Amino acid sequence: MKIKIYGVILCSSLILFGCTKTDPLLEKNQNYIGEWKSENSTLEIKKNGEVKFAQHLHSEQKNASSDMKSSTISNIKAPLTQLDQQHLHIGEGDLSKDFKINKAPYQQDNEWRLILDGEIYTRH
Template sequence: MRTKASLFMSCSLALFLVGCGKTNPMLEQHPDFIGKWQSDHDTLVIEKNGQVEYRHKETEEKQTAHSDVEMSSRSDLKASITQFDQKQFQIGQGEFGQVFRIDRAPYQQNQHWQMQLNGQVYTKQ
């Protein structure tokens, strides 16, 4: 009886691990997007299973005659890809989502992978 239970658990674990390693169908046609990307203000991690982490940090400095003010904003979003085509991809939905316009798909320049989304150049880390 223990042998059957152990065999069942081993098979279940193997199926689970194979499922985790599978590429999201939306990314199968766009494998060059998978990876960790960095721009001046953003970090974008696209996993092959379709999960995406997006971090945006922006700092703005203003100087007046009497003071220097530094304002900072940060947003973090972790969601699945919900739409992907040649022009754009979306993670999440509605106010809990983000659309990325693909200005230039991943390409190699000076031995580094880059892409341009929403007007920003990202470099693969």
């Protein structure tokens, strides 16, 4: 009976450690891991390389005859496929997004920040 219990504990531990393995692209870039928020977007980078990106943009156009408002929502959940000093790329093909890294993660005023595509993200 004790052998079965130890076997279950060992298997459970192996599964947990296997699921939390750091993605090779993030091993030397662990400062990118976490949930990042900007004014219009949320970017969540998990240790295993899974990335979720959500963006909500609003725009308004007014002229003499009409007021026009529009809203665009983008959601992507995909693996991290490239991370170097200049680019962070998630997904493949049509379901992908490429970010230009303007400034890698850095600390300012006791907060972690990251600048992608000219937009400032703060880690939460």
